[in-house]
Amino acid sequence: MIFAYNPEYVGDTLLIVTNNDKGLPQKVTRKGKVARIQTEDQCTVGWNIFGISQLMALQDVGQVELSQQQIGLLNETIHEAGFTESLPEIEGPKFVVGYVKTCEAHQDSDHLSVTEVEVDQGKTLQIVCGAANIREGLKVVVAKPGAMLPDGTIIWSGELRGVQSYGMICSAKELRLSNASEKREILELPQDKSIGETLVV
Structure with a gap:
């Protein structure tokens, strides 16, 4: 799972990559400040969390590391938006x-x-x-x-x-x-x- 943040180029949005899209066409479902990205076979490959600075402070630009507590907060945000899925657990250093x-x-x-x-x-x-x-x-x-x-x-x-x-x-x-x-x-x-x-x- 990859987290990326670059406000200068994509705005105040946390980009989350959870899976390989393998080049397949994507569809986006947005609910409030959360967008789920899926391939045509219904595999979730990522999320966008808009207005992330209102939820947590991110110090780095580019790929960022989040704590388990921050991931828990993201899952709460995803669920409150109306999605039933959760982010997978961190698997350790890459x-x-x-x-x-x-x-x-x-x-x-x-x-x-x-x-x-x-x-x-x-x-x-x-x-x-x-x-x-x-x-x-x-x-x-x-x-x-x-x-x-x-x-x-x-x-x-x-x-x-x-x-x-x-x-x-x-x-x-x-x-x-x-x-x-x-x-x-x-x-x-x-x-x-x-x-x-x-x-x-």
Whole structure:
């Protein structure tokens, strides 16, 4: 679940992304200060909460982090507007330190690799990566499904050349770090970084 706030460009509105719309046509149902966004198959993919500053103070611009208490307040607002749905619970940090446990060449590509990346206490994600410097044993920045990159791109689970990928291993350029290389290579982190450590992007 992603929360975004940019009053200069979209007004005093909190944008909430809850699911991947997969490029399907959308329909919007508005009740008062709340709008629900659904795809044509009735899947709710997002919400807009208008006049959000009257409900809570948001300090950041762009992607914002909300507390469980604030999410509870949003759910109250959604229900008071006449909707029966609720926002899902927060699943934890979206950008973490990962450890590349395995790295094998993709069977249907000359540049993709299929990796198993540990992201927290033995939990691993299969991630397809196209960087030339990806290899077993690296500590890397992992964007889990539902993460939003600094340029606004949202990372979803998907399939690359017939292989499922559950997230992305990030480059310095994708993270918009200063002096980032223009090469297609992932950011290699120091080995003393802790697996699963939350990273602020």
